[in-house]
Amino acid sequence: LGRFSVQLHGKSVTSDAKPRYQRPLELLQALIALGGREVHAELVSQALWPDAEGDNAQNAFDVTLHRLRQLLDIDRLVLVRERRLTLNDELAWVDAWSFERLVNRAERLLAHIGDPAVASQLARCEERLLNLYQGSFLEREAARTWALSLRERLRSKLLRHINEAGPAWESAGEGDTAIRYYRKGLEIDPLIETLYRRLMCCYRQTGRVAEALATYHRCRTVLAEQFQIEPSRATRELYNSLRT
Secondary structure: OOOOOOEEOOEEOOOOOOHHHHHHHHHHHHHHHOOOOOEEHHHHHHHHOOOOOHHHHHHHHHHHHHHHHHHHOOOOOEEEEOOEEEEOOOOOOOHHHHHHHHHHHHHHHHOOOOOHHHHHHHHHHHHHHHHHOOOOOOOOOOOOHHHHHHHHHHHHHHHHHHHHHHHHHHHOOOHHHHHHHHHHHHHHOOOOHHHHHHHHHHHHHOOOHHHHHHHHHHHHHHHHHHHOOOOOHHHHHHHHHHHO
8 A cells, every 4th residue: 555565574575676576576466456365377467468378478477476486485475276376364464455354344333333332443443544544555656457446446445434434423523533534535535525525514613713714725726726616515605604
């Protein structure tokens, strides 16, 4: 999530990797992007060597997998059975996988936010998932079509959860918590006008009118630059009510 990095026993193996290992690391990226479990070798080959056919594709795959295993040097880390690859999650930790599990758990907990014990669990869970999300999946790598599905799924899951969790925390009287989520949502997608409006409401409820007004001006600037439009009537009315 964000910057791609592989750590082995606490030390980075990506920053000092030799050029011959760049393709093996790309294989690892593709394996994770395609699900990481029981991924057919042909699917990986199509992603990495779309123009190769037959024996050429298979040879390229076999050599690259061998070099990946050399680089990581952990027995049974990458498993192959009947030409299907699995990244052994008993030996490897992947932030994208951990993040998705946390979002799924947070969604389940959100339904019971009225219970103080559950609310406490939810707050800890959301703290961890927000810290994990350092950016879109492989966002600093060259654009690759096989990475887009996982990238968009994780991004959409987080934005959906923010849209649901923010109002829930507001209703629970936790305006500052809701503010943090709305701000995170706007970091991910600065074009979602409803998040600006919810953030303005939270600032007003917590007595931070100047920050609410500044949020409106940011919203107006972003929409003008990207779409050459004004904020919606609802957003403008909220702004005018803040001014008066």
